[in-house]
Amino acid sequence: MPISPLTLRAFGANSRRSALRAAATLARRTAIATTLFALPALLARRPEVQRAILARVTANLRTLDDALASHGEGLCLRLAVEGGWYAILDVPRTRTEDEWVDRLLDAGAIVHPGYFFELDREGYLVISLLPREADFAAAIARVVRAVAAG
Numbered sequence: 189m190p191i192s193p194l195t196l197r198a199f200g201a202n203s204r205r206s207a208l209r210a211a212a213t214l215a216r217r218t219a220i221a222t223t224l225f226a227l228p229a230l231l232a233r234r235p236e237v238q239r240a241i242l243a244r245v246t247a248n249l250r251t252l253d254d255a256l257a258s259h260g261e262g263l264c265l266r267l268a269v270e271g272g273w274y275a276i277l278d279v280p281r282t283r284t285e286d287e288w289v290d291r292l293l294d295a296g297a298i299v300h301p302g303y304f305f306e307l308d309r310e311g312y313l314v315i316s317l318l319p320r321e322a323d324f325a326a327a328i329a330r331v332v333r334a335v336a337a338g
Contacts, residue, residue: 252266263332
């Protein structure tokens with residue numbers, strides 16, 4: 189990308205490289221200043237955002253439990269939630285975690301292998317509870333169908 193002599197002078201730069209470096213520094217400083225300026229307003233909305241996240245996570249966890257229950261015991265189990273916004277599924281060990289992730293991605297659901305979260309053995313999938321409730325319900329239905337099919 190050509191840099192005009194005016195831009196070079198504005199940044200006190202004598203080369204394209206130093207101008208790009210100066211422009212990147214300015215962009216970072218602008219982002220920091222914008223964030224600091226907005227921080228009080230963001231913090232003021234914290235209770236509202238926390239309530240919304242808690243409501244969504246709770247609803248999605250209920251949807252997950254209902255979907256698992258509707259397909260019978262033993263299909264896969266949800267581990268106890270200790271906090272945060274993820275659920276961990278203990279799935280049949282008929283595939284590796286990576287194979288499950290690929291299969292579910294092909295089915296239209298994004299999950300993470302347990303080893304991303306340093307779980308101690310194979311057979312866990314981690315699911316975010318943050319998606320919009322309708323999107324989550326549709327994805328979980330695809331997950332349950334894929335796991336039931338093996």
